[in-house]
Amino acid sequence: MTARRWLWRVALLGVVTALGALLVSGTWQLVAGGVTGSPPGGAPPCPLGRDVPIMDSPHVSQHAITGVQYTSTPPTSGPHFSFTVATGAYSSPVPDGLTVHALEHGHVAILYRPDAPEGVRRTLGAIARRHSTDVVLAPYPGLRPTVALAAWGCLDELDATAATAAADTTDATAALDAGRVTAFVEALADRYHHGWRG
């Protein structure tokens, strides 16, 4: 009876140990990435767009992030908030601290000038809907090109072909190289993530 009891105890201990081991292994990697953020470097060369040096990327407070100097505009790595943002379209700007965390989870940020033409925004909205689990789409005040595509350590910039120069935000016919945007999203989504990606 006692030997049988010990067998049960060992089996139970084995299950508990296996469940505990999940905390530091596999997809979850609680210790490795979920808590600490990402170290500098570590991402392969960008298949599209240009490489941007990867900064040390710890989790910081809202107060601390105001003093951060990122290596690009918009940023593609660097200090960020400890929580991330759901993918999808946003009508207001999303803080850099959130966008960077989304990139760290393997998502792609499509950021556009707030005065981007209506046609451009509509095209981007359709792309964001089709790639709803990969893309964060939001306006980005102070952006020089019409659209910036950001992934972890990668950046691409696009201008609309027609209406940007005239700054006609109501122009529904203004065109954007949608194929280039889609190619960037498909090539860069899920290329990097620091673990714990749901």
Added chain:
Amino acid sequence: MPGHADTRHQGAFDRFVVVEDGADYVLGRPDLGIYVSVPEPGAVFVRAMRGGASVDEAAALAGEAAGQDVDGAEFVAGLDAAGLLAAPVDDPTATPAGGRRIRWIERVDQRTAARLFGRVAWTCYGAAAVFVIGAYLLRPELRPNFEQVWFVPDPVLSVLFYLPIGLLLAGAHEAWHWLAGRALGVPAVFRLSYRGGITLVFETDLSQIVTVPRARRYGPFLAGMAFDVSVLAVAVGLRLAHQTGVLVLHPTLDRLLAAVALAQLLQIVWQWCAVMFRSDGYAIAATALGCRNLYRATWLTTKDRVWRLTADEVDELAACGPRDREVASWFGLIYLSGLVTLWWSFLTFGLPVLVGLIQWVVVNLGSMSPTSIAFWESAAVSAYLLFGVVMPPVLAVRERRLRRRGVLL
């Protein structure tokens, strides 16, 4: 003496219900919410008493059913000890449990409630489940992930905005149980109570469902999940229509629907997997397996295997009945598999959110910058966690210590 017992308890016997339940019978007092399981002679005895027989006459009838003499006075004493012969209570749904009853829902009549649980309704619930499974299999982009919790770009606001929605959905889940009970004519209580002083919880007391045959109990047990899967199907369907361009939703609504879908899916996973916490899935399994006290039988069987039982626990396990003990011999594995699935879902969906939120609170409080909104949000979250999560177990431990020392009765 027997005649005296007849007069004193006749009012109580008038309130008894007797329901066949497999090889045994359930005897109970719906007005008290007390039920026991007895063999057939016990049911014969109570039916006779209810019909106006004396204790001796009822014992004679029970003896015929048993094939041996039955001590009527002893059986009456046993019923009395179980609390079944207490004075009648006028309100059949009154219970000693805390919380505030929600009486407006009790105005829903049985026929109206039955429409929600007829053949057509259950077909719709089933179709909703099939649709959700199909959508998740065929459209991976619709599957849930923990990031969907942050549907607005502020973690505290995301939680605050979702709280009333989550409370409403949890209330509707419980109300669906209640309505399914109503559809069967089972008197039940729907109430709102507080846990830990600040957490609102809806509860449905369906204990009187033991007065209906087992085959009819599944509806009330499945009703909560039927509601959940319906909401899930609507959320997934709307998101699918949005992604395919059939419908254009406001982006915030799309993200909110993703959060709702995640919460409803986790609710369904909980109900099927948290059998060790007596979830809806436990009630369904125990009913299907013909058990009456599977929960305790499984705990005690498992404890006996891994550790040892006290003398009281040995008696309790022996009193559980052969069917409960037989099922309990393997039901511990169901507990374990449910626990593993719950752990997986916690790691996948719960822990990342929890760690992100706690880190956010810690770094913002540590920044000591009272001019930032995040600092005050973090202070509010800390206060909530302190009073809502930390204090109840601390107070429980303190109360236990005081009881042991005899300071608290």
